[in-house]
Every structure is written in C-alpha cells, then in structure tokens.
Amino acid sequence: MIEFKECFKGHTIECVFDQARTHTAKSHSVNDFSRSVGTKCTVDKIQYLDPNGKARSIDCFFQSGPNKGLSKGLDVIAKELGIAQPEKFKLPALRDHLSTHPAFQNVSRLELLAQKYHVRIHFCPKFHCELNICEGLWCFQKQFVRKYSDQTFPTLLKNIVVSREEFSKKDTHLRSVRRFWKALQSYKDGVSYADVMRLYLSSKCDGTVKSHTRISNTKL
Structure with missing residues (x-):
C-alpha cells in the first residue's frame, strides 16, 4: 500500500462497485435505536456529512457522568442534533422525524471508509x-x-x-x-x-429481472 500511495499521490481515485449488499450496507439505521438511556444501540458513534459537506460525528454512549458507558437513546441524541423537545414525540413519530436528519440519511460503510481517504465511490445501477x-x-x-x-x-x-x-x-x-x-x-x-x-440480450426477455442471461454477440 505504501508503494501505491506514493505512485498515485495527488491523483483523484474513483472506484466503481456493484450493488452487492456487502458494498451498500449502511452503518446504522434510526430503527436500530431505542429512545431511553441504556437501551438498544448498535453503533458507538454516528458519522455523517452536514448540509455544507463537513464531516460530523456524535457519540451514541455517554463518555462521562453518572451514565458513563450507557447508550444515550434517541431522546438524548435528538437533542444533541438540535431537535427541540423530542420527548413529546411518540417513538414512531420521533424516528420518522430523525430519518430526515443528515445523521440518519447515512451512506454505506464503504463510502464512509472511502471519504476518509478522499476516494470517490460510484455504484452501478442495481440489477442492470x-x-x-x-x-x-x-x-x-x-x-x-x-x-x-x-x-x-x-x-x-x-x-x-x-x-x-x-x-x-x-x-x-x-x-x-x-x-x-x-x-x-x-x-x-x-x-x-x-x-x-x-x-x-435475447428476444425472449420480458423486461423483468429473473436470472443471468447469456452474453450474445448476435446484434453487436
């Protein structure tokens, strides 16, 4: 990797991936969180880009105080994201509201890793x-x-x-x-x-994706 980094230093690297689930898997979902302190939480930290394209992060567990080591829950996370009085929302409504925030409109783990190294990711159309x-x-x-x-x-x-x-x-x-x-x-x-x-591909195709089709040279 050191040789690779030296040879391509200063270049813009772009990678093309298909839509395999391992490539498009998201780091987290709003449905992975419960609302109370110490309840379900699947990630330690949420990383996202704000509307200005600046990288942001928020801890999902308390780092100090009496609740140190416990998950914050959606109520606390919502307040830290600037949502006023989240406790007045029922859980489904709170999740719907949070789903529109950039912190929960997250990109895939692969894209987050690529951003860290300033690499651009392009996904091929799904199934095509x-x-x-x-x-x-x-x-x-x-x-x-x-x-x-x-x-x-x-x-x-x-x-x-x-x-x-x-x-x-x-x-x-x-x-x-x-x-x-x-x-x-x-x-x-x-x-x-x-x-x-x-x-x-074939005159027998009906336009629905069913299986892989043989590559033919007939009409090319």
Missing part, C-alpha cells in the same frame, strides 16, 4: 447487468460451470478455473464492453429497459 462488465464475467462462468457439472466438488473447482480461461480465449469481455456502450446509448435515447434486454 447489461451495464456491469464484472457481472458479465460471473454470468459466463456460472453458465459454463453448470453446463459441465457432474455434481462433484473437484469438478466444480476445475470448471471455475477453465471458465476463466474460456472467457479470455473467446474474448467475451469485448462483447460485454460493446454491449455496455450500446445499452448506455439506448437508455440515453429513451429506449425502455425491456426493449434493451430484447435488443442486446
């Missing part, structure tokens, strides 16, 4: 594998492994390796790249998702 070249590789490998499966673990491991070799040998990545740009242009031109699927 026609715009995700990594997904194209997984589609190809899954189909290959299933096609030549004999339901044994050794064959599974062997097929995973061979599928990668076949993907490279057949230049399947070039099909994925061409499909990516053509699909992107089609969406820009106002073509519907269902029509894009039929045009660049």
